[in-house]
Amino acid sequence: MLNVSLKELSSLLAEKKISSVELVQTFLQRIGELNPVLNAFVTLDTEKSLAQARAADALIAAGKATPLTGIPIAQKDIFCARGWRTTCGSKMLSNFVSPYDAHVIEQFNRAGAVNLGKTNMDEFAMGSSNETSFFGPVKNPWGTSTVPGGSSGGSATAVAARLAPAATGSDTGGSIRQPAALTGITGIKPTYGTVSRYGMIAFASSLDQGGPMAKSAEDCALLLNVMAGFDSRDSTSLARDKEDYARDLARPLQGLKIGLPREYFATGLSAGVARAVEAALAEYRRLGAETVEISLPNTRLSIPVYYVLAPAEASSNLARYDGVRYGYRAPQYGDLTDMYQKTRAQGFGPEVKRRIMIGTYVLSAGYYDAYYIKAQKLRRLIARDFAQAFRQCDVIMGPTSPTTAFKLGEKSDDPVSMYLSDIYTIAVNLAGLPGMSVPCGFGDDGLPVGLQIVGNYFAEARMLNAAHQYQLATDWHRRAPPGF
């Protein structure tokens, strides 16, 4: 039950070999046993989950099931779900019970899926280790003294430790792919505009994108089929025909051209990660793909550009937390300004405050051109690098993260060293391209390594195909952490 695919779970439900209620109870029981150690979930609501499961069982009995009907999904606590506490990992929203559903939640509800609970995350999705959460760090089941990555660390640990069959995440600079890599699961950040941001609490709106996290590419394709789709309430949602992301899974890899950016295999990449990624590329060549060296010359600029643009957008987005309409308000204050300042000083954690302040600074009079506009110009150069590269290849591959999971506390006092761990993922968000991470082995320390696959705009089906064919030939994605 814990290790089967979504497709298999769907069959078991359809054949009435198990009910959705039993399935949900199984996972809730496992969460009850293991969450005190892992801290992957911040909110559970057994009543609500079981009510959805009963409704799903009724749909199945009536022959009205769709592929995800009755399947429990762990929801990152960045997605507003009506009647559920939705905190975004922050004290600021620790008392916020959402009055509405995010589009992603609506889509899962419509599909008859069950909300299994809300997963822990870095505060407002700002972090790469899950240590900035108001609710405490999440542990990586592959080594509970190591981080699961972030910001979707709760979702990653939930799937890796088999506390949930699948989960959702969001990715602004690598927040789906890096935790997927560090916990040995599969995750995809779709092309910007594919999954509606409505009800997904905003961090950096020109970069934020929701996506699935699961045990395999095939599972991710089924989840993305539900999550994707036009939504008029997100002004950047793309009006495109609905597509089946699983349509190309069976396609052979003969003739697939894989670009290897030389900048992704340079200094800073740990030896163990390099070895696992090289072995994966050898497997791809064995499967009929061809590899070509490419260059993404502006890669190193992606971190400075990101740490101007994302904080700038965040400082604007997070201005809404003022203690007036919802969320936390300081218990004691003088005048209105004092109320705002104390509310925000107490409601936000240190990393969020740092980023708001950086964003405020780069947008302030006299610095706007030198920082914000400069970064936007460089963003175009970074996007052009990819456009150039995709003339020579179908997909780009390389490591997702330069290292395996690092120790809890190792980087939490040094923001800049934490930022550098996202060197391979950030540029993909700046360009708005789809990117995914697929487990491809283990480092010298025995911790999982992720292979990153980057596609051209709207190439998700081809990427999922490349990942699925690799997963048919290898079993890295089937490995569960010992003891879980």
Added chain:
Amino acid sequence: MSLTLDDVKRIAHLACIEVGESEAQGYLSQLSSILGLVEEMQAVNTDGIEPMAHAQDVVLRLREDAVSETDRRADYLALAPQVEAGLYLVPKVIE
């Protein structure tokens, strides 16, 4: 570009975040090191490059000027820290 303690206080004021004297010292070094990282951008010539605000070149959609939301005033007011007579309460702003 190095920051001063006064810069940090000014930024915190603009960001509406109360920062105490000892905290300001910590932010000074952290924000300075982040800006040091960002400084690398200045070495690249970007003359004639159009700034890129968004991943997709989309234009804002227009919609019919029709009611699309239902009245959920009570639900939303229930979330506020302090309300009275259907209004959000804040400290007095006009003397």
